Amino acid sequence: MAMASKTRNILEGLVKEGSFKWLLTKRSPFDEDFEEMGRSPSAQTNWIPELSPVANVVVRRCSKILDISSTQLQENFNVEASESIKHPTRYAKNFLEFCCFRTLALSTQVVGHLADKKFRRLTYDMMVAWEAPAASSQPLLNIDGDASVGVEAFSRIAPAVPIIANVIISENLFEVLTSSTGGRLQFSVYDKYLTALDSLSYFDISAGRLILTDHALYFEPLRVVSYDKAKRYDLSEDLKQVVRPELTGPWGTRLFDKAVSYKSINLSEPVVIEFPELKGHTRRDYWLAIIQEILYVHRFINKFHITGVERDEALSKAVLGILRVQAIQEISAANSVHCEAILMFNLCDQLPGGDLILETLANMSSLREVDRKNNYTAGGGMHSLSALAMVSNLGFVFGTSSNNSTEAVLVVGEIAVGEMSSLERAVKESRNNYKKVVHAKETIDGVKVDGIDTNLAVMKELVLPVTEIGKWLLSLAYWDNPLKSMVFCLVSTFIICRGWLGYTFAVMITFFAVFMIITRFCNQGRPMDGLKVIAPRPMNTMEQLLEVQNAISQLEQLIQDGNIVLLKFRALLLSIFPQATEKFAVILLVSALILALLPGRYIFLLIFLEAFTRYSPLRKASTERWMRRLREWWFSIPAAPVVLERENEDKKSK
Incomplete structure (x- = not known):
């Protein structure tokens, strides 16, 4: 009796003029339902106390379509749903979804349902109710002629009618529909969209x-x-x-x-x-x-x-x-x-x-x-x-x-x-x-700069650590500081002989990983420092064209040099210059014997020692002499001939 009395008071409050101004600021699609529920004797027994007034209206409409009372729907939900779904904090929303999905599954079987204004209004009101389903959410609700719904409600209800949306595209579709309404979907736009869908009856x-x-x-x-x-x-x-x-x-x-x-x-x-x-x-x-x-x-x-x-x-x-x-x-x-x-x-x-x-x-x-x-x-x-x-x-x-x-x-x-x-x-x-990809793309677009000279300056600054390491290795290889070069060679030789090369690389990789983790924790919450690059002097259009022409010329020269190397190797393989070919063949045979007889560890050791001791005080004079002989031998090798054939007119026209 207490529950019935409470329900009666709620319904009377809803229909009494001016007593529910926080809910109805002007005539809304729910007014007629509230008035009818206030006059109906069965409304007291079919009122669901866990639901908000708007959710109760939607459930009542669903019960009419399903030809079953609201209380019977609730009993069915309590029997079919799992305990987690019936948890008090989620009960109202889940029960509302239960009623909505069953109703939509039945309503969409009717041919021409999109043409039914009541169906279009019902699906929209389901979204409105979904945003405030519980009785405790009443004060947050403002239902009037200008009501709107958000993306979560649309993405949850709309895919239940496959022609309106589906799970995969629902958010993108919502963004398109609300592009001019501030991210909230209004019924007028939603109704136009469904009307347009209903008017399309062909696929070819x-x-x-x-x-x-x-x-x-x-x-x-x-x-x-x-x-x-x-x-x-x-x-x-x-x-x-x-x-x-x-x-x-x-x-x-x-x-x-x-x-x-x-x-x-x-x-x-x-x-x-x-x-x-x-x-x-x-x-x-x-x-x-x-x-x-x-x-x-x-x-x-x-x-x-x-x-x-x-x-x-x-x-x-x-x-x-x-x-x-x-x-x-x-x-x-x-x-x-x-x-x-x-x-x-x-x-x-x-x-x-x-x-x-x-x-x-x-x-x-x-x-x-x-x-x-x-x-x-x-x-x-x-x-x-x-x-x-x-x-x-x-x-x-x-x-x-x-x-x-x-x-x-x-x-x-x-x-x-x-x-x-x-x-x-x-x-x-x-x-x-x-979203991560979009954010990354925004950062990429933000760091792009114009001009070849400016991009080269940025690249030079980015590869500075690598170039410094390269300079340090070259300094060791050229024995600028004999003591450092000697220590480096001895330590490296010991590592290679003991077979610790793999462990050495593993330690280096671990060092980089630990460095990144420490940096991650130390810089957490702090803005990232930008890369400081000294911008080159701005060039006018003519200077930029000359720079491009110079770069193209350098690229062409590199390609020509590469072709010369390949043509010389072709000449060696085809014995165009027999004396050079014989020496090259002997070198290949010796290399093959070394690869076949020596373990890989010692081959790597020989390569390392040859590269890092060639400019040591003991080998510098002989290295310079052998390098000169090698250059003379290489320059004496002729390039294989090249014949350029132009495509004839018949092939070109074809």
């Missing part, structure tokens, strides 16, 4: 003589007064297809970034499809994204050997993604929308760990197949409707499975009450990694 997308289906791309080349027969470019088979943006222009020039090229092992050369636009390449980007979406979904199917109903399910996800892009383009005031961000398979191709998301999705497909064989139904579980059933309701047909009504309504484990599915965990981890 065409633009003039270009048609995209769920398996292939058809293109009719333009002739003078007509079109050639349509050519089919397969996207479903594994033909090593590559679809990418392409530059085109008149008379073979590459000036305009407004084309798409398609390449596969079935074609001798790539096919280029141009999308003429007055400015920009928005139209091309849209077609590129949706063509790649179909290509990527078939790669996913082929990679994980997905067949039957689950294959149709994967294709359905790609189809729904393209429909969402079209709906966004209809309602968006922006000039362009980044289609890749709201196309599921495109996004997985770009996100760090996107392959793990697809692998998780494939594993869930196997589990869904087991659930299907066990005859689970959407109305009896705590999961959402499948994408395949959704596109079937929209009138699309995929393979043979669409003819079987029992297979059309499949449960999917992408969302579960009170739990984060394996797919949601994979997506969350991938997004966290993506």
Whole structure:
């Protein structure tokens, strides 16, 4: 009796004019429900005390659709849900999800549900209630005609209706929908989006003589007064297809970034499809994204050997993604929308760990197949409707499975009450990694400098420690300080002879690791010191051109010297200069005997001692003499001849 009295007081307060100003600042979509509940005798028994008023309204609407009382829904939840899901701190939100998901699974089976204004309002109000589900959250709630919802509520409720969103792209879709509303989704925008989705009832997308289906791309080349027969470019088979943006222009020039090229092992050369636009390449980007979406979904199917109903399910996800892009383009005031961000398979191709998301999705497909064989139904579980059933309701047909009504309504484990599915965990981890990549890219963009001279100055400062170590080693090799060089040679010889070289490198690597860890703790919370570089004198345009020309000349000289070395070795191998070849052959034979007879440790020791003692006081004179003889021998070797042949006109025209 006490509970009924408390409920009656709450309902009377809700409908009394002016007594609930903290909740209703003006007429809201919930007013009619509150008034009806206040007049209804059954409202006292169906009121859930753990829920907020708005959540109670949503649960009441769900109970009407499910044809079951709110109290019976609560009893079912208490029986079916685990103890962790029913924990008091999570009870209200999890029970609300239980009611919402069961209701949406049933409502989305009705053909044309997106056209129903009550359904669109219900899904939005579910998000509103999700943000404040518990009775204790009432003071934080402000429901009026301008109510809005956040990304968490949208990402939790919207994927339960596959045509609206899915787990992978929900956050990106939310960002697109709220680009002009300050990061909060308003019902007016949400309603326009769903209305646009409802108006799209086809998938064969065409633009003039270009048609995209769920398996292939058809293109009719333009002739003078007509079109050639349509050519089919397969996207479903594994033909090593590559679809990418392409530059085109008149008379073979590459000036305009407004084309798409398609390449596969079935074609001798790539096919280029141009999308003429007055400015920009928005139209091309849209077609590129949706063509790649179909290509990527078939790669996913082929990679994980997905067949039957689950294959149709994967294709359905790609189809729904393209429909969402079209709906966004209809309602968006922006000039362009980044289609890749709201196309599921495109996004997985770009996100760090996107392959793990697809692998998780494939594993869930196997589990869904087991659930299907066990005859689970959407109305009896705590999961959402499948994408395949959704596109079937929209009138699309995929393979043979669409003819079987029992297979059309499949449960999917992408969302579960009170739990984060394996797919949601994979997506969350991938997004966290993506944020790190974006932050790293921002730092990279921030340190880029212009000008060859400035970049060389930065590089010189970065490699300064390496150059200093190199100078120190050269100083030891040239015996500038005989005592230091002697100690270095003795210590190194001892390490090599004892076979401790591997341990030495291990100690060096450990030193670097310990250094980084100590630096990490010492600099924690402190801003990183920037690299100080002395900027070179600014150069005018002519000086920069001369610097570039000088760099190109130096590069050309290096390439020429490299070619000379290779041609001389070719002359040695072909015995163009017999005397030099004989000496070279003897050197190779001696080297081969040393490699065959001596252990690797002693070979390394010989190389080290030869390199670091050649300029010692005992060997310096003989080294200079032998180096002079070696240079004379090398300069006496002629280069092998080179014959340049120009491509004839026939080959060039062909």
